[in-house]
Amino acid sequence: MRASRLVSILLLLQTRGRMTARELAGRLEVSVRTIYRDVESLHAAGIPLYGDAGPQGGYQLLDGYRTRLTGLTADEAESLFLAGLPGPAAELGLGAVVTAAQLKLMAALPVELRDRAGRIQERFLLDAPTWYREREPLTYLPAVADAVWNERRVQVRYRRWKAPQEVERRLDPYGLVIKAGRWYLVARAGEDVRTYRVSQILDLQPLAEGFTRPEGFDLAAYWQGYLAEFEAKLRWGEAVVRLSPRGLERLADLMTPGVVAAARQTARPPDDEGWTQVTVPIESIEHAMGEFLRLGVDAEVLAPGELRDRLAGAAKVLAERYGSA
Incomplete structure (x- = not known):
C-alpha cells in the first residue's frame, strides 16, 4: 500500500506540477503527516523532489525528471x-x-x-450502443469536441421536439457525454446550462470568441442531476398492476430501471394464483399502454381506470381482428 502511494505522489507531481502537502493528502486520502513521511522517504531514495514554504509553496519535481510506468500493477x-x-x-x-x-x-x-x-x-470487447438502434448521424461531433476542448463558442441550428422545432443557439460548450451510444453536449445558452443531443445539430459554425469555463463546474455531477430531473419529469402518475411470475421475470428486459426498481420496492406477496401486485410510475396513459401491451397476458392493470379501460378496448379490437381471421 505504501509503495503504491509513493508512486502515486510521483505521478501526481509529474502530471500536475507543484502541489501542497494538504492537496496531496486530500487526493490520496491520508493525513498531512503521512505525506511528510512519504516525501522524506522519496528524498532518501534519491528522487529529485523539493519543497517551498509559504502560501504559494508546495512540493515539485526537479525540471525534466520523469518517472517510468514501473508502478503499474497487473490489474x-x-x-x-x-x-x-x-x-x-x-x-x-x-x-x-x-x-x-x-x-x-x-x-x-x-x-x-x-x-x-x-x-x-x-x-473483451465493450460495445456501448443499445440493441435495435441504428447509429446516429454525427456530422458535427468532431467540431463540437474541438470547441469543448478549446473553449470556443459555437453558433448552432438545432432541431428540438417542441415548436418551433428549428432554433438558433449561441453556446458555450462545457462537455460531452455518451449515454447508451448517444452523444450529448452540455453547454450554456444565455444564463442556463442545458443538454443538447449532438445528432440533432443541423448546422454548426465555430466562432472566434472564447469563453471562460466556470471554476468548479463538475460535468459528472451535472449529468447525474440532469438524469434525476429528467426521470422525475417523466412520471405523470402511477399504475397498480398484477404480474404473473413470467411477467415479473420479463419486467427487467422490457421496462426502464426506474419502473423495475419501483416494482421491486412495492411488490406484495404472491396471491393464490402466484401473481404479484406492484405499483409503478407511468409517463402517460398513451405511453403506458404501449409498455404494458408488451407484457401481453402476463400483466393486468388494476388502476388507473382510464388506463385499464384503454387496454381493455385495445384487447377487444385485437380479439375481433384475429377472431375474424
Whole structure:
C-alpha cells in the first residue's frame, strides 16, 4: 500500500506540477503527516523532489525528471485496455490516436504485464450502443469536441421536439457525454446550462470568441442531476398492476430501471394464483399502454381506470381482428 502511494505522489507531481502537502493528502486520502513521511522517504531514495514554504509553496519535481510506468500493477495495466471504447473514439476522430497510445503503453510495460494486457484485448470487447438502434448521424461531433476542448463558442441550428422545432443557439460548450451510444453536449445558452443531443445539430459554425469555463463546474455531477430531473419529469402518475411470475421475470428486459426498481420496492406477496401486485410510475396513459401491451397476458392493470379501460378496448379490437381471421 505504501509503495503504491509513493508512486502515486510521483505521478501526481509529474502530471500536475507543484502541489501542497494538504492537496496531496486530500487526493490520496491520508493525513498531512503521512505525506511528510512519504516525501522524506522519496528524498532518501534519491528522487529529485523539493519543497517551498509559504502560501504559494508546495512540493515539485526537479525540471525534466520523469518517472517510468514501473508502478503499474497487473490489474491497473489490464484496466487501461478496457477503458478505451473504440466506437466512441472513432466517432470523435481519435481512433488512430487511441491505437497509437495503446501501442506506446504496451511497449513501455514490462513483459509480464504486456502479456496480460494483450489478453484483455483478445477476450473483451465493450460495445456501448443499445440493441435495435441504428447509429446516429454525427456530422458535427468532431467540431463540437474541438470547441469543448478549446473553449470556443459555437453558433448552432438545432432541431428540438417542441415548436418551433428549428432554433438558433449561441453556446458555450462545457462537455460531452455518451449515454447508451448517444452523444450529448452540455453547454450554456444565455444564463442556463442545458443538454443538447449532438445528432440533432443541423448546422454548426465555430466562432472566434472564447469563453471562460466556470471554476468548479463538475460535468459528472451535472449529468447525474440532469438524469434525476429528467426521470422525475417523466412520471405523470402511477399504475397498480398484477404480474404473473413470467411477467415479473420479463419486467427487467422490457421496462426502464426506474419502473423495475419501483416494482421491486412495492411488490406484495404472491396471491393464490402466484401473481404479484406492484405499483409503478407511468409517463402517460398513451405511453403506458404501449409498455404494458408488451407484457401481453402476463400483466393486468388494476388502476388507473382510464388506463385499464384503454387496454381493455385495445384487447377487444385485437380479439375481433384475429377472431375474424
